[in-house]
Amino acid sequence: MDMIRRTVLKSAGATGVVAGLLATGMLKPTLAYADDWNKAAFEAKNMDGALDGIGAKGAADNKDLLVKAPEIAENGAVVPVDVTSNIPNTTSIAFLIAKNPSPLAAQFEFSNGAVADVSVRLKFAETSIVRVVAKADGKFYSAQREVKVTAGGCGG
Amino acid sequence: MADPMKIRAQMKGDVAEVRVLMSHAMETGTRKEADGKLVPAHHIQNMTVALNGKTVIAGQIAGSVSKNPVFGFKVKGAKAGDKVAVSWIDNKGDKRTDEAAVA
Structure with missing residues (x-):
């Protein structure tokens, strides 16, 4: 206590x-x-800090990490992002949104038969890159997508 | 106590597709009311998905996950009738666990 x-x-x-x-x-x-919540990483105010917080600084780009996100989102409050990692032995996947006040949005760990395949819905404060970081065999890999967030009906 | 989750788990080939809808405000702590007052942060922090009592997915999430979060996961080695249990706890200590059977 x-x-x-x-x-x-x-x-x-x-x-x-x-x-x-x-x-x-x-x-x-x-x-x-x-206490299992990685406060330091979640409260980091920039991408570098958040990557550092999850131990993923210097994650290498990898084409086997597939990110599906809309190119244009009318509503930044609900943006669906689907990730599939085809990197063998992927044990965790994290979602980071570069331009959000705190980039790290979520991190999932897989065990006992869970497939490294997650879909989530995330908030985007503005047009931003969403970066996905996967951990496999102790190494970090990353992939990214840009989502344009249009305010009202006149963006584009 | 928060509203119950909606959990659907369905076999697709040898993989169970699990979809979860949680009922939660997911306040980031940076949103302001019309009167300019900050709405305090109130969001789920930890969640787990267990298959027959064994944790398969453990997630940490922030307020930047959308309101009333929806998640999709895939689990290998499941079969129809297996029990899926999803739990979450938020930053105020509220928590909830719900179960469903794999169809």
């Missing part, structure tokens, strides 16, 4: 949120589970 408390205290920082957390009963043991 002490460990959890410390994590919460640390993450709440100097903002004085702690009292609020206590009041709402959030300091429950269930938070231990949320």
Whole structure:
């Protein structure tokens, strides 16, 4: 329990949120589970920081990592992105959106027969590259796509 | 307590296709209300998909996953009747687990 408390205290920082957390009963043991969340990577404000956070700096481009995303998205709030990794022994896939305030959107790990094939729907703050990073045999590989986000009906 | 998830798991050849719809606001923490107040971050952080009790997919996600998240996964070695359980927990400690059988 002490460990959890410390994590919460640390993450709440100097903002004085702690009292609020206590009041709402959030300091429950269930938070231990949320310790698995890679806070540093998710809160990184740029692509390099986020890549660093997941240990994927210098990921090499790879054609066997297939990314499917719309070229133009009318609604940046819901952009479907499908990824299939044909790189053998792919164990994780991460999604990063370059121009978002925090690029890292999601990371999935596969085990026990899960196929390295994921589809998600992501938010794009503006027209941006979505970068997908796969981990296979301890190495990182990447692929990317640009999605143009049109505001209203007049973009293009 | 959040609304139940919708889970569909269907065999396509030797692979089970699992689709999950979660019901969640997925607030990034950067959105402002009309009155200029920031809406606090409230999003799912961790999720898992288990097949017959064995974790097959473990995901960490941010507020930049769309509201009411939809995910599609594929799992090899499944068969009709197998149990798929999906769980999530958000940054406020709310959580939910739902199950479905592979069809």
